[in-house]
Amino acid sequence: MTVLSLKRLAVIALPMAALAGMTTSVQAQEWTPSKSVEFVAPANPGGGWDTLVRTVSRVIQQEGLADENYAAINVPGGGGAVAWAQIARDSGNPHKLFATSPPIILVPLAGASRYDHTDFTPVARLITDYSIVLVSADSEYETINDLFDALKENPGLSVGGGSAPGSMDHISIAGLASAAGLEASSVNYIPFSGGGDAMTNLMGGHIEAVITGAGESVGQLGEGSQIRALGVSSPERLGGGLAEVPTYQEQGVDYTFDIWRGIMGTPDMPEEAVTYYQDLFAEMLETDGWQEARDQLGWIDAYQNSEESGVFLDEQQAQFSGVLSELGLLRQ
Amino acid sequence: MDALNNLMYGFGIALEPINIAYVFAGVFAGTIIGMLPGLGPISALALMIPITFAMEPSSGLILMAGVYYGAIFGGSTSSILLNAPGVAGTVATSFDGYPMAKKGMAGKALAIAAYSSFVGGTISVIFLMLVAPLLSKVAVSFGPAEYFALMVLGLTAVVSLSDKSLIKGLIAAVVGVIISIVGIDLQTGTERFTFGSIQLLDGIDFLVVALGIFALAEVFYMLLRGGGGKEAPRNAIGSLKLTRSEVKEIAGPVSRSSVLGFFTGVLPGAGATIGSFLGYSMEKRLAKDGDTFGKGNIKGVAAPEAANNAACTGSFVPLLTLGVPGSGTTAVLLGALLVMGVTPGPMMLEQRPDVFWGVVASMYIGNIFLLVLNLPLIPLIAKILDLPKPLLLSLILIFCMIGVYGMSFSVFDLLLLLGFGLLGLGMRLFGFPAAPLILALILGNIMEESMRRALQISGGDWMTFIDKPISLSLLLIALLSLGLPLLKKRRKRAIAE
Structure with a gap:
């Protein structure tokens, strides 16, 4: 039932998203979100991903960095796999981000998720x-x-x-x-x-x-x-x-x-949107509000933009799969 | 006298007008959160972190602690009235609370729950105040082997929870253990009983099973029995007043369960749910009229309610003295404290006495607020039972579905709920008790993980369970509690012959 209705939705939503992408690229180079951004923590409230999502959206709002709201959404299950499966179906949606960290590489390597970091768009690495x-x-x-x-x-x-x-x-x-x-x-x-x-x-x-x-x-x-x-x-x-x-x-x-944490977007997120978000997060890291929260939570800034963090993720995957195969735990 | 001085200091903080307001707001919000299934204390507290961020740490913790124990306090309401536990810690309350409500004693059941919660909460705060620093040693003395032994002891309660047929009780318990196994195995990372579904990777939430097997099954059962909507219950609430003999009757169970509950709460990972089950089954075994447990015995409401509130307070011991969260809820509290710039741990009593003693003192106040707040509400809330049956059944149905969907936002869990509702109905029709299944579901997972962890540490040597004194004594008590009833039965039979 759900799968069916989601598929149906996708049939309608995909062309619309494509259309939206086209119009924005024609209209202006500066893309900004046109509605509230869904900011997914692929876990229950209280964990590392959840803390990151809530802190980031709070700082963005407090410091007045964006007009639109960043709404924290928890999608728990399967160590992230449930959320990733949902987001993977939302290809091209520029209004959806999620928090990420090594499990996006480890969980698929252990065979517990069909989707890995290559299925999504890297936006930025934030902290470690x-x-x-x-x-x-x-x-x-x-x-x-x-x-x-x-x-x-x-x-x-x-x-x-x-x-x-x-x-x-x-x-x-x-x-x-x-x-x-x-x-x-x-x-x-x-x-x-x-x-x-x-x-x-x-x-x-x-x-x-x-x-x-x-x-x-x-x-x-x-x-x-x-x-x-x-x-x-x-x-x-x-x-x-x-x-x-x-x-x-x-x-x-x-x-x-490194136990890094960062932000990723939907598969094939439009380039203008990626640029917008990576710059937004870079700006956010400079604010007093962020630095105060970061110090209290014991985080260390480790910013990388979309391109850099994409390369970094690939390196991490190579390193992890090496260790996992030594351990005999590689299941992919 | 030291404790008294400290307590006075604590009251100095807790009685500041702003903090009184926070205690009140906390317990009030907690009561409501507890009554509604789905929005448990964990998510409520996580949502509050941004609010407490800018607060004085003592005020922030006073507020959040109030929400936590308020939720455990309020959770009994839906257990008693609707057979639908609002939070996991109040499942055991429904065993006798709901039968009482069906007998037209809802008011009394709710009043007993409120008084017992109050006493449990207050006794445990006294313990928290006097022995918290010493108890941190007890908390860490429990390693995997000791937890395994504790869970074995807990599981022996299956015998007392399966009233008519022991075989049926054991079958239900085995089903419970199997449900607890579903998901990714922590020890190896292997998926078990997930049938390739990612929704099952994290296992099945305890509340989905509890709401299905108790509340939904009850709805189905009432429908089957001929959903007659006409017989409006007469005076469903009954009196709130307890007679002197009733007070006497529950005094023992309440005080014993308060102490037991507190110590269960101190152990990281055990918590309110296990505490309430242990309290319930202990009292059932001790009571002369143990066979009326499950049919509306007032002691069956008093014991788990005292125990779960005491366990809730007990769980602050490892949090505040070791800086180690013993449960999901205290993990969120720890996170909130860190954000506020307070690091709980061995040094906290010296570095931030205001936070520790302020919270302890606020708990006395909070428990009084809860009692005063809840008692007048009882007649109002219990009116729910005066609703015509079709309305009441629909209400329970909606309640369960919102509760389950609100936890995970997953339609899959709603289907699970339906499945467990049907399972619960089948069990009822064929005379299988539901309580052993729930107990085994709670304990099974921790028992298995602890056993394998202990064996992995000992290098596969089973003697590890016997070498350790705590583990050995718990196992011996378990053996005794299994053996004694059998001996008694045999002797009875011998006498009868």
């Missing part, structure tokens, strides 16, 4: 977070190398993460192990239902180490804390509460890992 390796405060490991030496001797040592095997945290630690000279698959990765869950288990001494997002762990570190950070996946040291944490590279392991 990094991975961090944590141990409990009284752990014997002082550096990332201590941990890997121990792992070499005892591959059973458990490293917890906040997501399923083959997803972000697992790829991050497996890639790190591989760079440190171990087999990627030698890490006994224990998936928990979230980074917080994994950290609780670390505090309770149920696991040896945790890999999670650096931003998520900031609140847990510092004076009086029960956990300690061994290393962070950024190319340079981070600021604030993480200034004391050395990078992997400082410790002789040549490896970085």
Whole structure:
């Protein structure tokens, strides 16, 4: 029923969208949205995508950067796959954007989505977070190398993460192990239902180490804390509460890992619209409102425009599929 | 005396006029959100983050906490009146609350729910205030092996929840476990029972099943029995007043369930739903008239209502003292606090005592507001039952559909709801109890994940469940609670012969 009616809608909507695209390109070079923009978070309220979508639309509105409203819409399901399937059918629609991050590459590689980043139009990369390796405060490991030496001797040592095997945290630690000279698959990765869950288990001494997002762990570190950070996946040291944490590279392991987040649009989004949005987001990153929100959320600006982020996504896909096939989790 | 000083300090913050207004607004909004299915506390709080963004952190958390426990407070209303739980934490309330309403005791059921929620909420705030910092150790002492043992103990309640036939209860529980398995397996990333559908990748939402099997099945059942619309119920609400003996009767269950609920809430991942089920089944086993549970026993309303509110308060322990969210709702709260520039965690009590003690004090006030707000509303809301049957049934139907659609905006979930409604009808017609299915659905997933996680950590050694003292004791209690009723039965039979 739904499929049928959507197909019918598409039959009507497609020519109209094409027509709209034509008229705008003829009328003016400066394209602007003619109605409210649907801004999709492919997940439930409260998660990373949702926070990004709501923060961006709030800043755009507060700073008066656009005339039209950016309406946050949650389409949860399948780790993003449900939303991607919907957006993929909306080809050419210039009034629909969605938040994205490594799962747009990882989920399809694991065989759980028919659509991947190549089906959509890259608009901009906005921010990044990094991975961090944590141990409990009284752990014997002082550096990332201590941990890997121990792992070499005892591959059973458990490293917890906040997501399923083959997803972000697992790829991050497996890639790190591989760079440190171990087999990627030698890490006994224990998936928990979230980074917080994994950290609780670390505090309770149920696991040896945790890999999670650096931003998520900031609140847990510092004076009086029960956990300690061994290393962070950024190319340079981070600021604030993480200034004391050395990078992997400082410790002789040549490896970085970005947990980037950005914005993508519908398949074949008209070029003028892409240009408009990428410039809008670049402008937004300069505002005080954004910088305040960004700092509070522990994000780091990592802007790339449409073209750059498209290249970046392709590189990421190559890197991830390498690690996944080492892990035997490549299903595509 | 330290706690008293701190509490006074907290009241100093919570009693500022603006904060009183926030408590009131929070619990009022929460009550309404709780009554309506679909808009659960999680999405309500996520939508509020932009509003609290610019607020003083203590005020922001006071407001949001109010919405959270207000929703658990209000969620019992639709469970009792319509057999349609508004939030997951109040499913167990419908087991006896709805039968009471059908007997013309809706007013009493709602009043008991309100009083029990109030007591549960208040007892747990006292616990939160006195022992929160100590309890953070308890919360982290539960690793995968311990969670598995806890879930096993929880599942033994299937025996007490399947009243007539144990076999039918067990079959229902197995179906519940199977439903809990649907979706992507967290341990391997493999899809199970999804039949290639992306809508099933995230599994089946608990509320879809609960609304289908309880509320929708009830509608179908009433229609089948000859949808006679003429018999208007006489005085469907009944009296709100509790007799002295009734108060005495529920005093024990309420206080026990409050404590049990609080500790369940402290454990990350357990929360209000499991707390209410544990409270219900504990009281059913302890009660002399345990066989009248499920048929409108007032203790069956009091226990889960005290437990779920206490668990809700308990879930603030890991959030505030460890900075670790134990549930989806507290995860959103954590996000909101971070946005406001407060980092919950071990240092919070020292760095931001205003937030911690302000919220604790506001919870005392909020619970009083809830009671005062809810009691006068009962006769008004319960009037719903005076509606002619065709109207009432349509209302339940709309309620369920809006609830399910509002959660995911997915037509697929509406079809699932219909499917579970039919399943629930079939179960009723053939005498299968629904409660074990729901219980197994809640516990099954955590039980399986914890077991496999524990085994993965131990390198496949099953002794890990016995080596750990907490896990071992929980398993022994589970064994006892299974064995004792059987022994009792055998002895009864022996005496009878």
